[in-house]
Amino acid sequence: MPNVPETPESTSSSKNGWLHVLAKVGPTLFVMLVLASGWLAVHQINTGGVSESDEQVAEDPTIPDSLTLPQGKLVAGRFETVPAQMQAVEHVHTIPGRIRYDETKHVDVKAPMDGILSEVLVTPGEEVQAGQLIAVIRSPEIGQARAEVLKRQKEREIAQQVLERELAISKNLEQMSLMIEDQQSVEEIESAFSNRALGSYRQGILSSYARMRLASELLEKIQPLADSGSVSGRSIRERQAERQLAETEFRTARDQAAFQADQARIHAEANLSEADRQLNLAWQSVEMLLGYREDKSTVNLGNEKALARLEVRAPFSGSVESRAFANNERVSRGDSLLVLANTDSLYVAANIREGDWSAVSLSRGTLISVMVPALDNRVFEARVHYFGREVQSNTNSIPLIAKIENDEGLLRPGMFVRVTIPIGKARQSLSIKPESVVQHENQSFVFVDESDGTFKRVDVSTGHASDDWVEVTQGLEPGQLVVTHGAFLLKSELLLQGEE
Missing domain, CATH: 2.40.30.170 (Efflux pump adaptor protein, beta barrel domain)
Incomplete structure:
Protein backbone atom coordinates (compact mmCIF):
# COMPACT_ATOMS: atom_id res chain seq x y z
CA MET A 1 0.00 0.00 0.00
CA PRO A 2 1.57 3.33 -0.86
CA ASN A 3 2.53 5.73 1.97
CA VAL A 4 0.31 8.75 2.34
CA PRO A 5 2.16 11.85 3.42
CA GLU A 6 0.98 13.67 6.57
CA THR A 7 -0.74 16.93 5.88
CA PRO A 8 -1.06 19.92 8.24
CA GLU A 9 -4.72 19.27 8.61
CA SER A 10 -4.19 15.70 10.06
CA THR A 11 -1.54 16.84 12.56
CA SER A 12 -3.80 19.50 13.94
CA SER A 13 -6.63 17.05 14.46
CA SER A 14 -4.40 14.67 16.57
CA LYS A 15 -3.29 17.43 18.95
CA ASN A 16 -6.85 18.47 19.54
CA GLY A 17 -7.77 14.85 20.54
CA TRP A 18 -5.07 14.60 23.29
CA LEU A 19 -6.08 17.91 24.76
CA HIS A 20 -9.64 16.78 24.92
CA VAL A 21 -8.67 13.56 26.91
CA LEU A 22 -6.42 15.47 29.36
CA ALA A 23 -9.20 17.93 30.07
CA LYS A 24 -11.50 15.07 31.09
CA VAL A 25 -9.14 13.05 33.52
CA GLY A 26 -7.04 15.92 34.87
CA PRO A 27 -9.31 16.88 37.80
CA THR A 28 -9.52 13.26 39.01
CA LEU A 29 -5.72 12.85 39.11
CA PHE A 30 -5.37 16.14 40.97
CA VAL A 31 -7.81 14.98 43.73
CA MET A 32 -5.97 11.65 44.21
CA LEU A 33 -2.62 13.43 44.50
CA VAL A 34 -4.00 15.75 47.18
CA LEU A 35 -5.39 12.81 49.22
CA ALA A 36 -2.09 10.91 49.10
CA SER A 37 -0.18 13.97 50.26
CA GLY A 38 -2.59 14.39 53.20
CA TRP A 39 -2.21 10.77 54.31
CA LEU A 40 1.59 11.01 54.31
CA ALA A 41 1.42 14.16 56.37
CA VAL A 42 -0.87 12.61 59.01
CA HIS A 43 1.30 9.47 59.23
CA GLN A 44 4.43 11.55 59.72
CA ILE A 45 2.78 13.48 62.54
CA ASN A 46 1.57 10.26 64.35
CA THR A 47 4.91 8.47 64.18
CA GLY A 48 6.82 11.50 65.29
CA GLY A 49 9.32 11.09 62.57
CA VAL A 50 10.59 7.70 63.81
CA SER A 51 11.49 5.09 61.23
CA GLU A 52 10.39 1.43 61.33
CA SER A 53 13.88 0.27 62.30
CA ASP A 54 13.99 2.82 65.14
CA GLU A 55 10.56 1.63 66.31
CA GLN A 56 11.72 -2.01 66.40
CA VAL A 57 14.72 -1.05 68.54
CA ALA A 58 12.48 0.87 70.95
CA GLU A 59 10.13 -2.11 71.44
CA ASP A 60 12.94 -4.62 72.25
CA PRO A 61 15.16 -2.96 74.84
CA THR A 62 18.31 -4.94 75.73
CA ILE A 63 18.27 -6.60 79.20
CA PRO A 64 21.66 -6.23 80.96
CA ASP A 65 23.67 -9.34 81.92
CA SER A 66 24.53 -8.15 85.44
CA LEU A 67 23.45 -5.69 88.05
CA THR A 68 24.92 -4.10 91.14
CA LEU A 69 22.73 -3.44 94.17
CA PRO A 70 23.29 -0.77 96.79
CA GLN A 71 24.05 -1.77 100.35
CA GLY A 72 20.51 -1.12 101.50
CA LYS A 73 19.00 -3.56 99.02
CA LEU A 74 21.67 -6.15 99.81
CA VAL A 75 20.71 -6.07 103.48
CA ALA A 76 16.99 -6.08 102.78
CA GLY A 77 17.24 -8.92 100.25
CA ARG A 78 19.09 -11.28 102.62
CA PHE A 79 20.61 -13.07 99.68
CA GLU A 80 21.98 -16.58 100.17
CA THR A 81 24.26 -18.55 97.87
CA VAL A 82 25.23 -22.18 97.43
CA PRO A 83 28.20 -23.22 95.24
CA ALA A 84 27.52 -25.33 92.17
CA GLN A 85 28.78 -28.78 93.13
CA MET A 86 28.78 -32.42 92.17
CA GLN A 87 25.80 -34.26 93.66
CA ALA A 88 24.02 -37.58 93.18
CA VAL A 89 20.87 -36.51 91.35
CA GLU A 90 18.06 -38.97 90.80
CA HIS A 91 15.23 -38.21 88.44
CA LYS A 105 -6.09 -54.52 109.24
CA HIS A 106 -9.51 -53.86 107.77
CA VAL A 107 -12.03 -56.56 108.65
CA ASP A 108 -15.72 -56.89 107.95
CA VAL A 109 -16.95 -58.71 111.08
CA LYS A 110 -19.73 -61.01 109.86
CA ALA A 111 -22.31 -63.17 111.60
CA PRO A 112 -20.91 -66.74 111.72
CA MET A 113 -24.42 -68.27 111.85
CA ASP A 114 -28.13 -67.52 111.91
CA GLY A 115 -29.52 -66.09 115.12
CA ILE A 116 -30.74 -63.06 117.04
CA LEU A 117 -28.35 -60.15 117.61
CA SER A 118 -29.15 -59.68 121.28
CA GLU A 119 -26.47 -57.05 122.04
CA VAL A 120 -24.19 -54.65 120.17
CA LEU A 121 -21.73 -53.22 122.68
CA VAL A 122 -19.83 -50.69 120.52
CA THR A 123 -20.64 -47.68 118.35
CA PRO A 124 -18.96 -46.27 115.21
CA GLY A 125 -15.81 -44.32 116.00
CA GLU A 126 -15.16 -46.20 119.23
CA GLU A 127 -11.71 -47.66 119.88
CA VAL A 128 -11.61 -51.35 120.81
CA GLN A 129 -8.88 -53.72 121.97
CA ALA A 130 -8.01 -57.14 120.60
CA GLY A 131 -10.30 -59.76 122.15
CA GLN A 132 -12.83 -57.19 123.43
CA LEU A 133 -16.49 -58.29 123.41
CA ILE A 134 -18.29 -56.26 120.72
CA ALA A 135 -21.57 -58.16 120.14
CA VAL A 136 -23.64 -61.13 121.39
CA ILE A 137 -25.75 -63.47 119.23
CA ARG A 138 -28.22 -66.11 120.43
CA SER A 139 -28.11 -69.13 118.13
CA PRO A 140 -29.25 -72.76 118.49
CA GLU A 141 -26.41 -73.81 116.18
CA ILE A 142 -23.74 -72.82 118.68
CA GLY A 143 -25.87 -74.46 121.38
CA GLN A 144 -25.74 -77.78 119.54
CA ALA A 145 -22.00 -77.45 119.04
CA ARG A 146 -21.47 -76.85 122.75
CA ALA A 147 -23.81 -79.71 123.63
CA GLU A 148 -21.55 -81.93 121.53
CA VAL A 149 -18.63 -80.68 123.61
CA LEU A 150 -20.46 -81.69 126.81
CA LYS A 151 -21.13 -85.14 125.39
CA ARG A 152 -17.52 -85.64 124.41
CA GLN A 153 -16.37 -84.43 127.80
CA LYS A 154 -18.48 -87.14 129.50
CA GLU A 155 -17.18 -89.79 127.14
CA ARG A 156 -13.65 -88.77 127.95
CA GLU A 157 -14.32 -88.92 131.68
CA ILE A 158 -15.63 -92.48 131.29
CA ALA A 159 -12.63 -93.50 129.20
CA GLN A 160 -10.32 -91.95 131.79
CA GLN A 161 -11.97 -93.90 134.61
CA VAL A 162 -11.79 -97.18 132.68
CA LEU A 163 -8.10 -96.63 131.98
CA GLU A 164 -7.39 -95.84 135.62
CA ARG A 165 -9.15 -99.07 136.67
CA GLU A 166 -7.25 -101.16 134.14
CA LEU A 167 -3.98 -99.66 135.28
CA ALA A 168 -4.85 -100.44 138.92
CA ILE A 169 -5.77 -104.05 138.04
CA SER A 170 -2.51 -104.55 136.15
CA LYS A 171 -0.54 -103.20 139.05
CA ASN A 172 -2.41 -105.36 141.59
CA LEU A 173 -1.89 -108.49 139.48
CA GLU A 174 1.83 -107.85 139.42
CA GLN A 175 1.91 -107.49 143.22
CA MET A 176 -0.20 -110.66 143.62
CA SER A 177 2.24 -112.57 141.42
CA LEU A 178 5.08 -111.51 143.71
CA MET A 179 3.21 -112.81 146.80
CA ILE A 180 2.49 -116.07 144.99
CA GLU A 181 6.17 -116.41 144.09
CA ASP A 182 6.90 -116.04 147.83
CA GLN A 183 4.44 -118.98 148.41
CA GLN A 184 2.27 -117.00 150.76
CA SER A 185 -1.03 -118.57 151.77
CA VAL A 186 -4.35 -117.93 150.06
CA GLU A 187 -5.67 -116.34 153.24
CA GLU A 188 -2.80 -113.85 153.33
CA ILE A 189 -3.27 -112.95 149.67
CA GLU A 190 -7.03 -112.54 150.04
CA SER A 191 -6.50 -110.36 153.08
CA ALA A 192 -3.97 -108.18 151.26
CA PHE A 193 -6.24 -107.67 148.23
CA SER A 194 -9.64 -107.62 149.85
CA ASN A 195 -10.17 -103.91 149.07
CA ARG A 196 -8.09 -103.71 145.89
CA ALA A 197 -9.33 -104.11 142.30
CA LEU A 198 -8.52 -107.39 140.58
CA GLY A 199 -11.54 -107.59 138.30
CA SER A 200 -12.67 -111.01 137.16
CA TYR A 201 -9.14 -112.34 137.57
CA ARG A 202 -9.41 -112.64 141.34
CA GLN A 203 -11.47 -115.86 141.42
CA GLY A 204 -9.62 -117.60 138.59
CA ILE A 205 -6.15 -116.99 139.96
CA LEU A 206 -6.91 -117.58 143.65
CA SER A 207 -8.98 -120.74 142.98
CA SER A 208 -6.29 -122.32 140.86
CA TYR A 209 -3.63 -121.24 143.32
CA ALA A 210 -5.61 -122.81 146.21
CA ARG A 211 -5.99 -126.14 144.33
CA MET A 212 -2.29 -126.15 143.52
CA ARG A 213 -1.36 -125.61 147.14
CA LEU A 214 -3.83 -128.32 148.28
CA ALA A 215 -2.39 -130.80 145.81
CA SER A 216 1.12 -129.96 147.00
CA GLU A 217 0.15 -130.47 150.65
CA LEU A 218 -1.50 -133.87 149.95
CA LEU A 219 1.56 -134.99 148.01
CA GLU A 220 3.84 -133.94 150.85
CA LYS A 221 1.72 -135.89 153.41
CA ILE A 222 1.54 -139.08 151.36
CA GLN A 223 5.21 -139.12 150.45
CA PRO A 224 6.45 -140.58 153.84
CA LEU A 225 3.82 -143.33 153.63
CA ALA A 226 5.03 -144.29 150.19
CA ASP A 227 8.54 -144.75 151.52
CA SER A 228 7.31 -147.13 154.25
CA GLY A 229 5.20 -149.11 151.79
CA SER A 230 1.88 -148.19 153.41
CA VAL A 231 0.67 -146.49 150.24
CA SER A 232 0.98 -147.95 146.81
CA GLY A 233 3.10 -146.33 144.15
CA ARG A 234 -0.03 -145.85 142.06
CA SER A 235 -1.51 -143.54 144.66
CA ILE A 236 1.68 -141.56 144.77
CA ARG A 237 1.64 -141.13 141.00
CA GLU A 238 -1.99 -140.09 141.10
CA ARG A 239 -1.20 -137.41 143.69
CA GLN A 240 1.73 -136.20 141.68
CA ALA A 241 -0.44 -135.97 138.55
CA GLU A 242 -3.08 -134.04 140.43
CA ARG A 243 -0.48 -131.63 141.77
CA GLN A 244 1.04 -131.12 138.30
CA LEU A 245 -2.39 -130.52 136.78
CA ALA A 246 -3.26 -128.00 139.49
CA GLU A 247 0.00 -126.14 138.90
CA THR A 248 -0.63 -126.08 135.15
CA GLU A 249 -4.12 -124.70 135.66
CA PHE A 250 -2.74 -122.03 138.01
CA ARG A 251 0.00 -120.91 135.65
CA THR A 252 -2.44 -120.83 132.76
CA ALA A 253 -4.88 -118.77 134.77
CA ARG A 254 -2.16 -116.35 135.88
CA ASP A 255 -0.69 -115.91 132.37
CA GLN A 256 -4.15 -115.49 130.86
CA ALA A 257 -5.02 -112.88 133.48
CA ALA A 258 -1.81 -110.94 132.84
CA PHE A 259 -2.40 -110.99 129.06
CA GLN A 260 -6.04 -109.97 129.31
CA ALA A 261 -5.21 -107.22 131.81
CA ASP A 262 -2.52 -105.83 129.47
CA GLN A 263 -4.89 -105.92 126.50
CA ALA A 264 -7.63 -104.23 128.53
CA ARG A 265 -5.16 -101.48 129.51
CA ILE A 266 -4.10 -100.89 125.91
CA HIS A 267 -7.74 -100.81 124.77
CA ALA A 268 -8.58 -98.33 127.54
CA GLU A 269 -5.67 -96.10 126.52
CA ALA A 270 -6.87 -96.17 122.88
CA ASN A 271 -10.41 -95.30 123.97
CA LEU A 272 -9.09 -92.37 125.99
CA SER A 273 -7.03 -91.10 123.03
CA GLU A 274 -10.07 -91.34 120.77
CA ALA A 275 -12.18 -89.49 123.35
CA ASP A 276 -9.55 -86.74 123.47
CA ARG A 277 -9.60 -86.42 119.67
CA GLN A 278 -13.38 -86.24 119.53
CA LEU A 279 -13.40 -83.63 122.29
CA ASN A 280 -10.79 -81.52 120.47
CA LEU A 281 -12.81 -81.74 117.27
CA ALA A 282 -15.92 -80.63 119.13
CA TRP A 283 -14.02 -77.65 120.56
CA GLN A 284 -12.68 -76.78 117.09
CA SER A 285 -16.22 -76.77 115.73
CA VAL A 286 -17.26 -74.36 118.46
CA GLU A 287 -14.24 -72.10 117.93
CA MET A 288 -14.80 -72.10 114.17
CA LEU A 289 -18.33 -70.81 114.76
CA LEU A 290 -17.12 -68.29 117.33
CA GLY A 291 -14.21 -67.02 115.28
CA TYR A 292 -11.88 -67.00 118.27
CA ARG A 293 -10.35 -69.44 120.79
CA GLU A 294 -12.57 -69.87 123.81
CA ASP A 295 -11.11 -70.20 127.30
CA LYS A 296 -12.03 -73.79 128.17
CA SER A 297 -11.31 -73.34 131.85
CA THR A 298 -13.77 -70.48 132.38
CA VAL A 299 -16.48 -71.08 129.77
CA ASN A 300 -19.94 -71.60 131.24
CA LEU A 301 -21.77 -74.60 129.79
CA GLY A 302 -24.06 -75.15 132.73
CA ASN A 303 -27.40 -74.07 131.22
CA GLU A 304 -29.20 -73.78 127.89
CA LYS A 305 -28.92 -69.97 127.82
CA ALA A 306 -25.16 -70.15 128.17
CA LEU A 307 -24.96 -72.87 125.52
CA ALA A 308 -26.73 -70.70 122.90
CA ARG A 309 -24.70 -67.53 123.66
CA LEU A 310 -22.29 -66.57 120.89
CA GLU A 311 -19.84 -63.81 121.81
CA VAL A 312 -18.34 -61.82 118.92
CA ARG A 313 -14.93 -60.41 119.85
CA ALA A 314 -12.59 -57.96 118.12
CA PRO A 315 -9.88 -59.79 116.14
CA PHE A 316 -7.40 -56.93 116.68
CA SER A 317 -7.13 -53.47 118.21
CA GLY A 318 -8.65 -50.68 116.13
CA SER A 319 -11.68 -48.48 115.65
CA VAL A 320 -15.26 -49.30 114.69
CA GLU A 321 -15.82 -47.86 111.22
CA SER A 322 -19.51 -48.73 110.75
CA ARG A 323 -22.41 -50.74 112.23
CA ALA A 324 -25.24 -52.38 110.26
CA PHE A 325 -27.73 -53.83 112.81
CA ALA A 326 -29.48 -52.83 116.00
CA ASN A 327 -30.18 -54.89 119.12
CA ASN A 328 -32.58 -57.85 118.83
CA GLU A 329 -32.49 -57.91 115.02
CA ARG A 330 -32.41 -61.25 113.25
CA VAL A 331 -29.19 -61.89 111.37
CA SER A 332 -28.19 -64.54 108.88
CA ARG A 333 -24.90 -66.27 108.31
CA GLY A 334 -22.54 -63.91 106.47
CA ASP A 335 -24.33 -60.66 107.36
CA SER A 336 -21.95 -57.78 108.06
CA LEU A 337 -22.32 -56.75 111.69
CA LEU A 338 -19.45 -54.27 112.06
CA VAL A 339 -16.48 -52.98 110.10
CA LEU A 340 -13.33 -52.85 112.20
CA ALA A 341 -10.10 -51.17 111.07
CA ALA A 426 21.10 -41.66 90.69
CA ARG A 427 24.16 -40.21 88.92
CA GLN A 428 26.86 -37.73 89.87
CA SER A 429 26.45 -34.40 88.08
CA LEU A 430 27.00 -30.67 88.54
CA SER A 431 23.98 -29.50 90.52
CA ILE A 432 22.39 -26.45 92.09
CA LYS A 433 19.41 -25.85 94.34
CA PRO A 434 15.97 -25.85 92.64
CA GLU A 435 15.10 -22.37 93.97
CA SER A 436 18.13 -20.90 92.16
CA VAL A 437 16.60 -21.44 88.70
CA VAL A 438 14.37 -18.65 87.36
CA GLN A 439 12.89 -18.16 83.87
CA HIS A 440 12.11 -15.36 81.48
CA GLU A 441 10.79 -15.78 77.95
CA ASN A 442 11.30 -19.58 78.14
CA GLN A 443 14.96 -19.22 79.08
CA SER A 444 16.24 -20.66 82.37
CA PHE A 445 19.00 -18.71 84.11
CA VAL A 446 20.63 -18.22 87.51
CA PHE A 447 22.45 -15.42 89.26
CA VAL A 448 26.12 -15.85 90.15
CA ASP A 449 27.46 -13.78 93.05
CA GLU A 450 30.55 -11.89 91.85
CA SER A 451 31.04 -10.16 95.26
CA ASP A 452 30.71 -6.48 96.17
CA GLY A 453 26.98 -6.57 95.51
CA THR A 454 27.32 -7.55 91.87
CA PHE A 455 25.28 -10.43 90.48
CA LYS A 456 25.64 -11.83 86.97
CA ARG A 457 22.89 -13.50 85.01
CA VAL A 458 24.01 -16.85 83.55
CA ASP A 459 21.80 -18.83 81.18
CA VAL A 460 21.75 -22.54 82.03
CA SER A 461 20.41 -25.79 80.66
CA THR A 462 19.01 -28.21 83.24
CA GLY A 463 18.53 -31.99 83.32
CA HIS A 464 17.20 -34.33 85.98
CA ALA A 465 15.73 -32.82 89.10
CA SER A 466 15.00 -34.06 92.62
CA ASP A 467 13.54 -32.36 95.66
CA ASP A 468 16.98 -31.09 96.74
CA TRP A 469 19.05 -30.66 93.57
CA VAL A 470 18.76 -29.77 89.87
CA GLU A 471 21.26 -31.06 87.34
CA VAL A 472 23.02 -28.37 85.26
CA THR A 473 24.15 -29.62 81.86
CA GLN A 474 25.44 -26.31 80.47
CA GLY A 475 26.29 -22.81 81.67
CA LEU A 476 28.07 -23.22 85.04
CA GLU A 477 31.38 -24.36 86.44
CA PRO A 478 31.92 -26.15 89.79
CA GLY A 479 32.41 -23.77 92.69
CA GLN A 480 30.51 -20.78 91.30
CA LEU A 481 28.36 -19.16 93.99
CA VAL A 482 24.75 -19.37 92.82
CA VAL A 483 22.04 -17.32 94.53
CA THR A 484 19.30 -19.39 96.18
CA HIS A 485 17.29 -17.14 98.48
CA GLY A 486 16.58 -13.87 96.62
CA ALA A 487 16.89 -15.12 93.03
CA PHE A 488 13.39 -13.91 92.15
CA LEU A 489 14.13 -10.47 93.60
CA LEU A 490 17.25 -10.21 91.44
CA LYS A 491 15.21 -11.18 88.39
CA SER A 492 12.77 -8.33 89.11
CA GLU A 493 15.61 -5.81 89.53
CA LEU A 494 17.23 -6.98 86.30
CA LEU A 495 13.99 -6.57 84.33
CA LEU A 496 13.44 -3.09 85.79
CA GLN A 497 16.91 -1.97 84.76
CA GLY A 498 16.25 -3.28 81.25
CA GLU A 499 13.09 -1.20 80.99
CA GLU A 500 14.92 1.91 82.16
Missing part, protein backbone atom coordinates in the same frame (compact mmCIF):
# COMPACT_ATOMS: atom_id res chain seq x y z
CA VAL A 92 11.84 -38.27 90.18
CA HIS A 93 8.27 -38.19 88.96
CA THR A 94 5.11 -37.18 90.81
CA ILE A 95 1.90 -39.11 90.25
CA PRO A 96 -1.56 -38.91 91.89
CA GLY A 97 -2.64 -41.46 94.47
CA ARG A 98 -5.08 -42.24 97.25
CA ILE A 99 -4.84 -43.27 100.89
CA ARG A 100 -6.38 -46.69 101.49
CA TYR A 101 -6.90 -49.11 104.34
CA ASP A 102 -4.27 -51.70 105.11
CA GLU A 103 -6.10 -54.78 103.85
CA THR A 104 -4.68 -56.93 106.64
CA ASN A 342 -6.70 -50.32 112.48
CA THR A 343 -5.44 -47.08 110.93
CA ASP A 344 -2.09 -46.91 112.73
CA SER A 345 -0.65 -47.77 109.33
CA LEU A 346 -2.30 -47.30 105.94
CA TYR A 347 -1.63 -47.98 102.27
CA VAL A 348 -0.88 -45.47 99.51
CA ALA A 349 -2.16 -46.63 96.11
CA ALA A 350 -0.94 -45.11 92.83
CA ASN A 351 -0.62 -46.20 89.20
CA ILE A 352 2.75 -46.41 87.44
CA ARG A 353 2.15 -45.62 83.79
CA GLU A 354 4.07 -46.87 80.79
CA GLY A 355 6.47 -43.93 80.68
CA ASP A 356 7.56 -44.55 84.29
CA TRP A 357 7.88 -48.35 84.23
CA SER A 358 11.54 -48.09 85.20
CA ALA A 359 10.24 -47.36 88.70
CA VAL A 360 8.96 -50.93 88.85
CA SER A 361 12.55 -52.00 89.54
CA LEU A 362 12.34 -50.35 92.97
CA SER A 363 12.85 -52.91 95.71
CA ARG A 364 10.48 -53.46 98.59
CA GLY A 365 11.09 -51.01 101.42
CA THR A 366 12.32 -48.14 99.20
CA LEU A 367 11.39 -44.76 100.67
CA ILE A 368 9.09 -42.52 98.61
CA SER A 369 7.55 -39.11 99.37
CA VAL A 370 3.81 -38.58 99.81
CA MET A 371 2.45 -35.03 99.79
CA VAL A 372 -1.06 -34.48 101.20
CA PRO A 373 -2.78 -31.34 99.86
CA ALA A 374 -5.53 -31.52 102.52
CA LEU A 375 -2.88 -31.14 105.25
CA ASP A 376 -1.30 -27.95 103.86
CA ASN A 377 0.89 -29.96 101.48
CA ARG A 378 2.58 -31.78 104.33
CA VAL A 379 5.02 -34.45 103.15
CA PHE A 380 5.11 -37.95 104.67
CA GLU A 381 7.42 -40.88 104.05
CA ALA A 382 6.14 -44.22 102.81
CA ARG A 383 7.86 -47.50 101.95
CA VAL A 384 7.18 -49.51 98.82
CA HIS A 385 5.14 -52.58 99.76
CA TYR A 386 4.63 -54.22 96.39
CA PHE A 387 3.96 -53.66 92.69
CA GLY A 388 1.05 -55.31 90.93
CA ARG A 389 1.92 -58.04 88.43
CA GLU A 390 -0.85 -57.38 85.92
CA VAL A 391 -0.97 -54.37 83.60
CA GLN A 392 -4.40 -52.75 83.72
CA SER A 393 -5.72 -52.67 80.16
CA ASN A 394 -7.82 -49.52 80.55
CA THR A 395 -4.97 -47.35 81.87
CA ASN A 396 -1.89 -49.30 80.70
CA SER A 397 -0.47 -48.96 84.19
CA ILE A 398 0.72 -51.09 87.10
CA PRO A 399 -0.57 -50.47 90.64
CA LEU A 400 1.93 -49.39 93.28
CA ILE A 401 1.15 -50.01 96.94
CA ALA A 402 3.24 -48.35 99.65
CA LYS A 403 2.89 -48.53 103.42
CA ILE A 404 2.64 -45.26 105.36
CA GLU A 405 2.64 -44.83 109.13
CA ASN A 406 -0.23 -42.87 110.70
CA ASP A 407 0.93 -42.47 114.29
CA GLU A 408 -0.57 -38.97 114.54
CA GLY A 409 -3.93 -40.10 113.14
CA LEU A 410 -3.98 -37.28 110.56
CA LEU A 411 -4.34 -39.50 107.50
CA ARG A 412 -7.70 -40.93 106.52
CA PRO A 413 -8.60 -43.50 103.87
CA GLY A 414 -9.75 -41.85 100.65
CA MET A 415 -7.47 -38.78 100.90
CA PHE A 416 -5.95 -37.55 97.63
CA VAL A 417 -2.13 -37.46 97.67
CA ARG A 418 0.77 -36.81 95.33
CA VAL A 419 3.36 -39.57 95.27
CA THR A 420 6.96 -38.78 94.26
CA ILE A 421 8.86 -41.81 93.00
CA PRO A 422 12.47 -42.08 91.78
CA ILE A 423 12.91 -42.93 88.09
CA GLY A 424 16.13 -44.68 87.15
CA LYS A 425 19.41 -44.65 89.08
